[in-house]
Amino acid sequence: MARLPIYLQVLLSATEVGTTTVSSDELASGAGFNSAKVRKDLSHLGSYGTRGVGYQVAELTAEISQVLGLGDDRPVVIVGVGNLGRALASYDGFARRGFRLVALVDADPALVGTEVAGHTIEPVARLHELVEERGIGIAVIATPAAHAQAVADAVTAAGVTAILNFAPTQLEVGAGVTVRRVDLSSELQILSFYEHLAAQFPAATG
Amino acid sequence: MARLPIYLQVLLSATEVGTTTVSSDELASGAGFNSAKVRKDLSHLGSYGTRGVGYQVAELTAEISQVLGLGDDRPVVIVGVGNLGRALASYDGFARRGFRLVALVDADPALVGTEVAGHTIEPVARLHELVEERGIGIAVIATPAAHAQAVADAVTAAGVTAILNFAPTQLEVGAGVTVRRVDLSSELQILSFYEHLAAQFPAATG
């Protein structure tokens, strides 16, 4: 259900505008797919729509948030405070959606002790301790690829069950741990492929 | 073919280690899926493997790079030089994989004229001109959601055919333009869901 967060976004912007009900058609165009898919997806959560009317924005927002486990703000650690880690630490989108950054960790002794986005950077050695003490369940790995596996091992050993991996490498984790990988240069390469196509066959649709 | 870049990564790390041939099994475990899928994927590119041996790392790397249109370095513009834009501008992964950052653009007059990662930030008004002059085909949008559509309109009007969108919004673009969306808080929300599950049913596998 990788689409629920997108519905949530559409619902949030509907709330801002003051809309109180949305149809599957409106959700679909806001989210970028078709209405049948929206209804199928939402029907898996139970029956929250009213025929002839649509869905209550507030009710559906609450339901999706609950399914996603949002609301009770979730402590997150960012490991690796390079350019990307720093940007993520300062990114207010996390805070606005129910996540709370509670620790920053880096291997570089020159960075440890300095402050970024209101957090003092901690050494890798304290990772286990921090995860346990602060009840961290989600870790963001923004280290170089070579260190990513060691970090994953450390955080999962300490109790983290969900990892967002920005390092361009495949992580091995035990059962019960979920990894999502975001690979920025892969994304560009895929685009490159389409641009390549577009340049060769200007008639083709991406 | 969103998996080709991942194969490419595995191949690159194989090259670093000095391996000259890989089997579909090795590629599969490096990439995180199974060998049948790898072989199906690679068979679409043509027949580059040797039965009983595997694939030549160098040959396959060249072939995938060519299909993805890499090699002839591709000019990229980043629009929006906030935390994320700045991190992307400094991210060396792009340069190392055949992309060349040729312009930075921001709407904030206070930023225009300042230097980031060796590039002088240009005003939004020059966007069209920059895209045409510098032959830019790929744009990275790292602006707030409210401005993303206007930027997309501007760059596609100027000839960009591929967009990497970090703004949490659905972009409308004409035919022939490809958009890929990377939504960091969606990723965290999806993880949140799995962590939520793991916390409730410790036995279940992610």
Add this chain to the structure above:
DNA sequence: CTTTGTGAAATCCTTCACAGCG
């Protein structure tokens, strides 16, 4: 004996189309 390449089977995902509710 190992590993590719590939038809066939199985599975998953999307879209259609419409009955039924409000």
Add this chain to the structure above:
DNA sequence: CGCTGTGAAGGATTTCACAAAG
């Protein structure tokens, strides 16, 4: 009437399993 909820159809993708090649 409008819109949801959902079986059924249609596509696409993944996996199986094995023949053929080195």
